[in-house]
Amino acid sequence: MINRTVKGVEEALEGVKSGMTLMVGGFGLSGIPENSIAQLVKNGVSNLTCISNNAGVDGFGLGLLLKGKQIKKMISSYVGENDEFERQMLSGELEVDLIPQGTLAERCRAAQAGIPAFFTPAGYGTEVAEGKEVRDFNGKPHILEQAFKADFAFVKAWKGDEAGNLIFKGTARNFNPVMAGAATITVAEVEELVPAGELDPNEIHIPGIFVKRIFQGEKYEKRIEQLTVRKRE
Amino acid sequence: MLDKVGIAKRIAQEVKDGYYVNLGIGIPTLVANYVPEGIDVEFQSENGVLGMGPFPFEGEEDPDVINAGKQTITTLPGASFFDSAMSFGMIRGQHVDLTILGAMEVAENGDIANWKIPGKMVKGMGGAMDLVASAENIIVAMMHTNRAGESKLLKRCSLPLTGVNCINKVVTNLAVLEVTEKGFKLLERAPGVSVEEIQNATEGTLIIDGAIPEMNIYE
Numbered sequence: 001m002i003n004r005t006v007k008g009v010e011e012a013l014e015g016v017k018s019g020m021t022l023m024v025g026g027f028g029l030s031g032i033p034e035n036s037i038a039q040l041v042k043n044g045v046s047n048l049t050c051i052s053n054n055a056g057v058d059g060f061g062l063g064l065l066l067k068g069k070q071i072k073k074m075i076s077s078y079v080g081e082n083d084e085f086e087r088q089m090l091s092g093e094l095e096v097d098l099i100p101q102g103t104l105a106e107r108c109r110a111a112q113a114g115i116p117a118f119f120t121p122a123g124y125g126t127e128v129a130e131g132k133e134v135r136d137f138n139g140k141p142h143i144l145e146q147a148f149k150a151d152f153a154f155v156k157a158w159k160g161d162e163a164g165n166l167i168f169k170g171t172a173r174n175f176n177p178v179m180a181g182a183a184t185i186t187v188a189e190v191e192e193l194v195p196a197g198e199l200d201p202n203e204i205h206i207p208g209i210f211v212k213r214i215f216q217g218e219k220y221e222k223r224i225e226q227l228t229v230r231k232r233e
Numbered sequence: 234m235l236d237k238v239g240i241a242k243r244i245a246q247e248v249k250d251g252y253y254v255n256l257g258i259g260i261p262t263l264v265a266n267y268v269p270e271g272i273d274v275e276f277q278s279e280n281g282v283l284g285m286g287p288f289p290f291e292g293e294e295d296p297d298v299i300n301a302g303k304q305t306i307t308t309l310p311g312a313s314f315f316d317s318a319m320s321f322g323m324i325r326g327q328h329v330d331l332t333i334l335g336a337m338e339v340a341e342n343g344d345i346a347n348w349k350i351p352g353k354m355v356k357g358m359g360g361a362m363d364l365v366a367s368a369e370n371i372i373v374a375m376m377h378t379n380r381a382g383e384s385k386l387l388k389r390c391s392l393p394l395t396g397v398n399c400i401n402k403v404v405t406n407l408a409v410l411e412v413t414e415k416g417f418k419l420l421e422r423a424p425g426v427s428v429e430e431i432q433n434a435t436e437g438t439l440i441i442d443g444a445i446p447e448m449n450i451y452e
Contacts, residue, residue, distance in 0.1 A: 098357045101363060
């Protein structure tokens with residue numbers, strides 16, 4: 001067994017420097033690496049490029065990094081939940097690259113899987129296709145998209161073991177599995193870290209080979225963005 | 234004239250037994266409430282769930298189980314969770330049978346715009362571009378005109394496009410229309426709405442072939 005555990009969030013983030021490109025897992029506030037984000041705020045690194053489906057909300061998730069102006073550029077698919085984001089984008093303080101969600105996921109997966117580029121129909125005929133190679137396959141136009149390159153990937157799982165194996169829960173899975181192994185160094189934080197051998201190999205979603213450092217997060221707030229419930233009849 | 238619920242009820246009739254369906258945010262989300270009994274469908278949410286159920290009972294919400302609108306949801310028997318790449322694999326690979334989404338504009342050539350108003354609103358396209366580029370069966374749910382009273386069914390979209398030549402059908406508060414090579418073919422009128430009213434609210438080419446029936450909205 002190759003032990004991937006680090007002592008805590010501080011050791012997990014060793015080597016993160018200003019100007020780096022970071023992948024950050026999560027969809028909305030679900031499945032975000034809360035502890036790693038908090039530590040990035042603490043470290044005060046700046047000029048970051050963040051690849052993440054969303055940009056958090058005011059005061060939580062990546063919204064915390066935006067508030068401290070630590071992010072130079074966001075690469076996302078949907079950013080409609082954050083006023084500070086909108087303000088920084090419209091004033092030109094923040095660079096924003098909006099790309100289709102499936103393309104975002106596949107550019108991560110391609111980086112993870114060693115595929116430098118791929119063709120997708122998403123965005124053909126729109127401003128997303130500007131400057132990109134177009135080729136017809138089966139009579140349909142597709143555009144060429146490239147794998148991301150990132151220095152760190154921060155992912156969050158439900159359970160993990162010392163070997164770095166990960167299991168996700170519910171829709172908190174989202175972008176986390178495709179970002180694992182898609183950057184030079186992948187840091188996984190988990191709600192529960194167990195000794196190797198305790199997780200059934202049949203149940204592993206992401207094998208530890210994709211995870212460089214793993215630690216158990218100190219606490220998880222797991223904020224709900226849109227609480228929708230029904231009354232009992 | 235229909236309200237948003239009426240539009241959802243009419244679109245629910247397009248959902249067939251055995252369909253996997255992706256619902257966009259807004260009116261499309263309401264469609265799930267009106268699928269007729271006896272029709273088995275599974276709803277896909279692109280953040281990674283198939284077999285989405287209703288909202289949870291108060292106190293049973295789980296922050297780890299949400300839909301693409303970030304709302305807390307439940308799952309039904311037979312449901313599954315998966316990652317974002319697999320989710321869009323389902324969409325791009327045309328495994329999802331029906332996509333229902335909202336729009337700011339639809340053009341008579343099937344183009345759609347629904348993600349950006351330059352200088353005013355830039356929230357992003359989310360999964361809409363992937364959906365419209367790959368899905369074979371797309372229904373747009375929207376009001377026929379915008380808040381300023383201007384038609385949203387146009388000759389050509391004026392806003393940045395989400396996809397080209399991809400929309401099959403549009404259901405609005407006034408009408409059901411099919412996108413054909415010659416323009417918007419009027420299929421049905423909303424209850425109490427005349428062909429003339431639909432014509433006046435449609436900037437794109439409207440094809441009126443014979444008598445146009447009124448929609449049946451089942452309660």
